[in-house]
Every structure is written in C-alpha cells, then in structure tokens.
Amino acid sequence: MLPGDTVSPERSDVAAPARRALQRTWFGRLLRNRLGLIGAIILVTELAIAVLAPALTPFDPFEQDLRNRMLPPGADGHLLGTDEFGRDQFSRILLGTRYSLLVGATVVIISFVLGVPAGAIAGYYRWADGPIMRLVDLMLAFPQILLALIVVATLGTGLFNVMIAVGLASAPAFARLTRGVVLSLREADYVTATQSLGSNDGRVIVRHILPNTAAPLIVQSTFRVATGILSAAALSFLGLGAEPPTPEWGAMLSTGRTYLFTSPHLSIYPGIAIFITVLGFNILGDGLRDVLDPRIRR
Amino acid sequence: MALFLLRRLLAFIPLLLGMSVVVFLILQILPGDPAAIIGGQFATQEDIAEIREDLGLNRPLPVQYATFLRKLVTFDLGTSYATRRPVAEMISRRYPATISLAFAAMAIALTLGTLAGMIAASTRNSAWDLLTMLASQAGISIPGFWLGLLLIYYFSVQLGWFPTSGLSGPRYYVLPALALSVFSMAFIARMTRASLVETLGLDYIRSARAKGLTHNRVVFKHALRNAFIPVITIAGLSFGYLLGGSVVIEAVFNINGLGRLVVDSILSRDYPVIQVSILVLAVNVAAANLVVDVCYALLDPRLRY
C-alpha cells in the first residue's frame, strides 16, 4: 500500500482567478500548491547538501575519537554531539544525505527498469498480459518487507543489496501502473492510426504510448522513493543494512538505538533526518499529483 | 452473488500454488547451512554432515518440492530444524498474536483515520483540515520502528503507563498497535477526506442539501456510504501492510508472533518454518483482498462480474 497506489479524487483548493496565469505551466501550479513547494524546497536543499557535503562538514565524518564518545549536542563544537566512536554526528548526518538520496533513487531506478517494460508489454500484447500480471499479482500478495527480507537474506547484507531488494520488491507496482495506462491507450485512435501506417510495435510503445505514462509514473516514483528509504531503514533495523562506517541514516539509527536510554541523540537525530526526507518526498508527490495527473484535475 | 463468490474462490487456488512455488524456490537460493546452525559453534564437519543427512537436504530439488507440496496439502507441515517442534504447532501458537495485533491496529487506524478524515472533509480548508492533513503526512513518513522505540521510551519507561513486551493483556496492545497503525491511519484519513470531498460535490448530495437537510445529516446519511467504498479498499490493502509491519513491530515490542518467527527462522535458516510462516502471512493478505472484493460487491452491485 502506498499513497501512489490510488488516485485521490480531488484536492481542496479552487483556483483564484488572479492566479490563473500561473496555472498555465505545471511549474506554476506547483508553486500554487504550497505544500508541494515546501517538499520541493526540502529536497533541493538536501540535494545541495548531498553534493556539497565534503565542503560543509565541520569535522571528518569518519575520524574516531574513542576518548570523546557520546558527547551531548553542543559540546566541544559538536552541534549534534558525537556518536559511540566519538565521531561528529552533525557531519555524519550531512554526509548521510547522500546515502539516503542514493537509496531512494536507486530503488526507483531498479523498480522502474524492471517494472515499466514488463507493464508495457503486458498492456500492449494480449498474450503477455496473463503471465506477466499473474506474476505481478503473485508478488503483490507478499508484503513488500518480506520480499525485501528474503532478497537480502539471499544476496547478503550491505547497502547495495538493500537497494536491490527494495527495488525488486517495488517493481510490481510500477508494472501494474504502466500496464493500466498502456491498456487504456492501446485502442486509442492515434495509436491504431500509427500502427496502420506501418510503425513497428517497439516504436509505437516507446514513441507514442509510454510518454503518456510519464505523469503517473513520476508521481508514483516520488512516493516510491519515500517508501524505499523507509524500507531500507527497516532492513537496517533488522541488522541487514549498510555496513559500517557508512553514515547511512537507517544504519546510524539502528546502531544508535542501543544507546537510546543514555544518549538518545544518537537515534533521535538520524530518525528526524529520515522523517524530514520522507516527508519531503511525500508532500512533493502529493503536489506533483495535483499538478501532473490530468485525471484528478478539474 | 454465489457465482461471483465461487469464481473468486476458484481464482484463489492457482494463487496459492504460485505462492507455494515462490516460497519453495526462493528458499533454495538462500545461502547458509541449517545443519551448521543446528550444530552450533563447536560442531565438527562429521556432525554437520550427519545432521544434513537427517534433514533430507541431500535429495534433489523437485523431490524436495513434491514432498513439500504433498505435506502442505495434508497439513503435515513438518518439523522445525531449530526447535524440533511441529511447524503447525509453532505457527498456530503465534498466529493469534499477529492477527489480533493486526486487527487491533486496523481498528485504531479505521476509527481514528476515518474520524480524522471526516472532520477534515467537513471542515474543509480550516485549520483543523490543515492540521489533520499535516499529521497524516507525518504519519506516512515516520519509520514505524523508530516511533515504537520512542513510544516505549516515553510511555513505558518515563511515564510507566504501558508495558513494553509481549501481548498478555489489553494494556499490552496499546503501544504496538498504535505504532503499527500509524501509517494506515494516516493513509485512511487522507483517503476518507478525499473521497468525502468528492462525494459531497456530487449532484445527489447537492440536491439533498437543497432539500434543506442539515450538514451533518447529509454527511452521515448520504455521503458516507459512497465515500466508504474507496476507504474499504485502502483498509483491505492496509491489512497486508499491517501483517508486513508486524515483522518489525514484533521485534521492537518483543511479541511472539509470526512476524518475529519469520525473521528468526530466516536468520537461522529454518527452512520449514520460513516456508510455512511466509505462506501463512501471504495467504492472509490474499484473503483480506478477497474480503475487500466481496465487500465491494455488496456495497456496489455494479462491480459483480
């Protein structure tokens, strides 16, 4: 289950005439959608942090100082304190932005690459629809975290394997979404016209059908990044996540939780970082859906 | 209606078979050796070879699957490698915890979720609305296990209101069910609101209102029934999510349920237990979807096909 799995019928705002000009472009509509804009700002900021992290970190995120472990926030210039190895937590969280965004992006790319072609083929060719969709239904019958857990148990632990696991587990949702859109367009006039002009199937699918799936897929992807980050964090919690000393937030939270009662800052700040990022993607996804998805615009 | 039910039930069988194949095949590629785990840290190679022979791990795959399936059909679910107890017994002892927790979470999610959604919809664009929607955004963004830890930290350890571990009484359900339900609750709230807002804009509601019915009467008597159809879908989908979430929540709150059994058995390569426990979870998810379909058909006869 995901925010992107269903299409919510309507959003609240009724356009004010004064703002009509802005509405003409999707960007304008996004600007009008204030929450979505906040989401976009959060994520652009995080992207900037991820890119500039090495220049922004006040301390070396990997430099241990075992004699100054678990300093409270603010002590000795450590804004968010130090962790169980005496490393500066603020620097680690800044650098961790990279990993969380990387996890989210990779998960979506994997599920996209696997799910979209499968869905397109199922939607376009009647003969392929049955087998592919049975497989998709079958995969969807397993809770996503269980699928991911089995994949990680098979491939071994580590950030990369977690990304593959969550990506694989999210692929069926993309397949189903793509299939739905392709199916609805297969018999559309312009498609049958192109077909009768002699275009081959691959060309029809790629040039004429897939572009129409872009809007719902972008919305879906945004939500999937959010759940991907959450699932990866859950796998870290079960001991299957990123390997030390990687400052991935899920892993930081997971190891820091041992100190929850003595040094709560070790698990609270990475948790907040995950929360803000996931929130950013979710509200951006909501905003994008309002803006991009013609089925829900009035 | 009977025909519809029959068709749905028949479609269930190939799905079950598919699940059994997936569960069986996936486990064949898991690394790690159950014999080594049973043997423990100080076992010799001979000990391990002996254990492997005992467990039938040396036979060819199709033979192992055929055995697996035959036993599944006859409810002879085998014996756990790790505990030497019948798998059926282990599953049946843990099933009630997981299911009752999922239902408790579902009840919390449905009541609080629909309630919040209704308030938001009927006070559209107010501060209430904004607050509810912000809270629901937060609800789908928070890592459940982190929330669980924080709940334990504040409500059990600091305030001493609720116990932390197990499910041995009503009070024990409060924190884990809450932590488990947050995602679904937030999601149901969003869905209820969106669906109600749409329904309230429809013609028959407008005409009901034109007839002079009060706002609340319109909402409760006319709009809710239709607005609840998509909410039921979401609730059904939530059920699968709640069962999946039990994997993590049961670890946080030390609940002896199927979720923890799955993790424990994966970690100890306890093949028979992994197979059956995952299968049981998946069958429950599929059954929940079936129930949703039936509810759908009851609420909206056009959907029977």
Added chain:
Amino acid sequence: MKRTPRPPVLLRLVLVMVSALLVFVTPTLAQDPLVLAVRTPLLNLDPTQESSSTMGFAMINVMENLVTTSPDGAYEPMLATSWEVVDDTTWRFHLREGVTFHDGTPFNAEAVVFNLDRMAAPESLHSSNFGWYAGASVVDDLTVDISTNGAYPGILSGLNFYIPFIVSPTAVEVLGDDFNSAPVGTGPYRVVSHEARNLTVVEAVDDYWGGVPAVKRAEFLYVPEDNTRLASYMTGEVDVLTFVESSQIPLLGMRDDTVLVEGPSDLADMLWFNTQKPPLDSATVRQALAYGIDLDLILETVLENTGTRYGVALAPGVWGFDPETMGASPYPYDPERARELLAEAGFSDGFDIEFLIADRPEHARIAEAVQGQLADIGVNVSIRTLDWGTFLSATAAGEHELMVVGTYAFGDADRILPEFESSSIGSRNRSLYSNAEIDALIAQQRNELDADVRRELIKEIVARLTEEAPRLMVRARKQVQAVNASVQGYIHHPAKFDLRNVTIGN
C-alpha cells in the same frame, strides 16, 4: 457551508470502540513469578539436541551433572559425592543417595551409564565433545566406573558439561519426542511449559535433595532486542537481565533499585586472523596488526570495561593458565612498531582486508573501532555483516580474513587448545592455523597425567602461539547481570542462572 467540527461526540465513540476492542483480550496472570530475560533463545531442552549455552545455564535448575563448579571455578560434588582415580583410564564416582528424578525414577549408577552413553552416541549433538568417553560400568547401585580413551586428566571438566545432562531414563523412553520440551531431571525445578524462542516456565518441586527453593515459579523470557529487554526491566516486567549489553551498563549502574551481579564469564572474545589468506599468512604482518590495534582502549570505551585482556590463548579461568607468562597482553598498542613491521613484511603502503562479523551490536562496535585504528597504519578494513548462522558456517569454512567470536574461558585447557590444531580446521580452528609442532605438543599434553609436566607443555604451546599471533584476545568477558533489588541470593556464576538460593521480598 457550516464548519462545525464534532470531535467530542465522535471522540467518545472512538474511545468506546477502542476499549471494546481491547476487552476481549485475556487478562494478566495473578501470580508473580520470577522473570529472567535471556538474550539467546531456549530452543531444545533435550541436552543431546542443544548446543546453546543459555539453555544449559537455565536448565541447571532442572537437570544436573555429576560434578559442578563453584562460582570461582573449583570442582564440587553435585550428583556424585566423591570420586577417585582407579587407574590411568578409569575413574570411580560415588553417587548421592536418595535422589529421584521428577517422575519418581530413582537416580542410580544405571541412570549415569545411560546418560553418558546417550550423550556420546552418534545421534547426540555432543558426540564429538564426548570423544574422551570410552564407556561406563555399574559397580553397585550408587557407584559407577567411567573409562576414558587414553589417560584423560580433563575428565571433571568433561563431566561438568555446560549443558547438564543427567535425565530420567524412563522419561526419555516414555515421552519420546515430547521429552525435548519437557525434560525430566533431578534439579529443584521442573519444566511446566516450554515454547521455543519465547517462554519457558519452571516450577519448584517439593522434594529436591538440596532443599526446596524459595522461588516457586520462574520464567525464562526470550527478549532479543537489547532496548526492549532493558525497557522491560525498567518497567518491572522482568526481574533479572541475564545479559546486559555493555552499552547499557552505565545506565543500570546508576539505578537504586538494581544490583549488578558481575564476575568472569565462561567466554573470552577473540579476534581471529585467517592465517591461510595472504598477507595474513605472514606472522610479521599479524604482529604488525596486533601492535596497530589498541584493544585496551576498545575494551575500555566501546566495550565499557566488560572484561580483562590476557595473552592470545587462555583466560585465567582455564586450567593450565599461568599468570606469569600469560597474564599480560603481549602486544601493547604501538602504531610506530606496527608500521615498521609492515614495512619489513613489504607492505609499507598497507593493504585491504575484510572483517567478517555477525549481526550483534558488540561485534559491530569492535570491528568499527578496529577499522578506525588500522586506518592509521594504512590498513584499509571493510566490514561485512552476516547473520549468526551464516557467519558460523562462513568462518568455519575460512571465508573471513578478520573475525570476532567467543571461545571458552573456563574448564580444562584441552577445551581450548583444539582451536589451534590443524585437525580442527573447518570447524573450531578459525585461524585455519596449521603447524605440525604445535599439533604434536597439543596431542602430547592431552594424555599427560602428570599435572606439572602438563602445565609446562601448555606453557610452551602458549609461548609459541603468542609469537605466531594467530589470534588476539579482545577480552576475557565479564558477565554482567542486572537484578532487581527485591531479589536476594542471585549470585554470579559463569555458567549458571542458579535459582537454588534465591528469595524475593524485602
């Protein structure tokens, strides 16, 4: 549009619904048993089917051995009252009179023979641990002769097995498969119910030979998650934490309602080098790493002082330990010396190496700290985490380069020395260390009856191993248990959660 929200009425409705939902759940138990939280699960209760030491520690309350040890490691009578050497390969044990198993079966020489045969049989998980056992014979009802394969001075250590194993022969036969969850022993408690990986409940018997215990009912509750275990202790759901994660010791130490029960544990954690993987096949490189890792600092900080460091092989609780030659850690932290040795071995630019760990918080902390320290001498460590089961099989097969796992810190030296024998490569020899001279010396001490000669042999073995550094000692672990202050008489023992003298109340 009207904008009147109706939260109060609806809120009440919600509360009614939620409470209605919660009522159907069963109420809590009225009795108040002593609850002990364990970190590793109790799985099989049949001693021949289980290798987890936690099971042994808990079930010492249900089943017993012929001999046992006091908390400081001295051998004491248990079901045997005295023993003597008959000849090089035969020992005679005199059994306690008037003891019966919980099912009424009398405890006698026949039962002892039955159980020794049972543990040494091929179906038993422990057959290899009973390799010394050649057979036993009934002398009279309360006297039994036990023969060993060759002279075996370690017999008391062998009989004080970490899993107590004298059980009722009748019950084994009558209960069949059910015996595994309801073993019948001679201890002060009997098992009332056992659910593997969750809860094992025991109840006091009223005719225990050592006196009826004060605690009538006790529960061993499996709580794997460190935080939840601590939280359930802090809320009073649990009375005894049988394992305290080292990071939580400072917090528990500050609590007025808590007594920390501490002492040496039966385990020592070792840092193992795979001596067959280059460049670790060079003793010089291993020494360089030994100088480059500040294990003292690691013990003091991330492991919260939960132990003491000694040489490379034996901990003080082991028979054969010599405080003079094995008392200090042979490789003090010296990064300069480490760099010199690396250069000498031809690795002045360092190298890459993999540290394999199981998914346990302490393993991860040790590995991560080692990673940070070795980076300073140019050695680049990557960490790979496996679950416990895969970890055991992977490290037995030698897939690792560095790894941490515990070994015995208790009992006879011959429990530990096989870890350096080439015949144990593939199982307990996780350094994959192979040295014909060491093999010969280990075999020699095994059958040496003269204790002084044997001590000298062990000293020589350890001295050579120290030079070779196939592994380093991280710590001889300190066992720390947290006990609620209302519980009295729960004392430290490295291999028992002993309830015999425990009382509750102020």
